[in-house]
Each structure stands twice: as structure tokens, then as C-alpha cells.
Amino acid sequence: MKPNFLFPHWTRYLGWVLVFAHIPVMLLGKYYGLAGDHSNDSQLFNGPHIIFIGTALLMAVGLFLVAFSRERIEDEQIAQLRLDSLRWAVFVNFIVLVLCLVFSNDEHHILLMNLWVPLLFFIIRFQWKLFQNNRLLKKDGQL
């Protein structure tokens, strides 16, 4: 069976580095007053906007790499878990999105949340299932 396109396994670690790197960058940006509300600025690529692009991109690309990097042994059962987790992620994202649209009028933050909720939920659900499989494997091994 032809494997689907996924990033190499090592990009997972790069992804986590990017996700965690965005925190100090964001905090430093806030500390020096560079980051802030720029939604009212008409001009693109000013200080806050660049910091915002930098941090949002670091996080989004990081999560993307973590979510779509190959497992050590990528087989059909893993592919099934991926598909299942992806379906759950879309479900959850849709529900969160609808709730936000009903109970909030902050479109800017709704958009931002929409950027990371599906990926983050996908990663959590997928890793949790892998963890469960590994735990059951260990338990069976002891029998």
C-alpha cells in the first residue's frame, strides 16, 4: 500500500521546538510592548503585526509539523487512528466555532482559535490513542 504524504519523523521534534519557542518570543514581545492589539491599525507589517505574524506562524507551523509527522512505524492501523482523530478534531472545532459565534462577537480571536484548536485536539487525541495502545501492549506482554 502506498503511504500517504507525511513529514519525516524528526520534524516532530522540530515542531515541538517551534511551539515552545513561540512562548518566550510572545512574552518578550509583550514585555517590550511590541505585541498588542493591532487589529485597528491600517498599516500592515508594523512592529506589533510582525511580532504577531512571527509568533502565530511559529505556533501554527510547529503544531502542523507535530500533527503530520510520520510515526516510527507508519502502518494502516496508525493511518486509521489518524483519520479517526482528524474526524474528532473537525467535530470539536466545529462545535467550538459554533459556540463562539453564538456567545462571542470577537471575530479576531475566533479566527485565531480556529487556527490551533483542530490541530491541538488532533494531536492530543492521536497521542492519547497511541499511548493507550502502548499501555495495552505492555499489559498483554506481561501475561
Add this chain to the structure above:
Amino acid sequence: MKNTIRIERAIKDITQADLASLINVSRQTINTIESNRYVPSTILALKIARVFGKPVEEIFTLEEGD
């Protein structure tokens, strides 16, 4: 769907890890198939049957409700 992989493995005296490496899947996959938590594709079922030298129907059988 039921399967007799655990029994076939015992007859052939191979571990889950051995079987996994013979058909290029992870140990987790063999474990989930044996415990009926994952239904393998036709390709994988045929590969497993080939390892044990038996027809697929002898290893995998339909259950009521399938």
C-alpha cells in the same frame, strides 16, 4: 470479526513482535488485531494468512452482526 492469530502464533511459536516484523507493521497493530480492536485490511489479512500458510477464512471468521 474473530481471529485465531493468537492460537496460530502459539502453534508456530512466534511472538507478536516476530509476526509484526514479518509483515512490516508495528507490534501495536498485531496486538489490536488480536484483541479485536482493529479490523485489518484485506492486504494485511492475506499477509498474515501467508505467514501461517493457511487460507484467510481459517484465521479470520465473521461474527454474528458483522
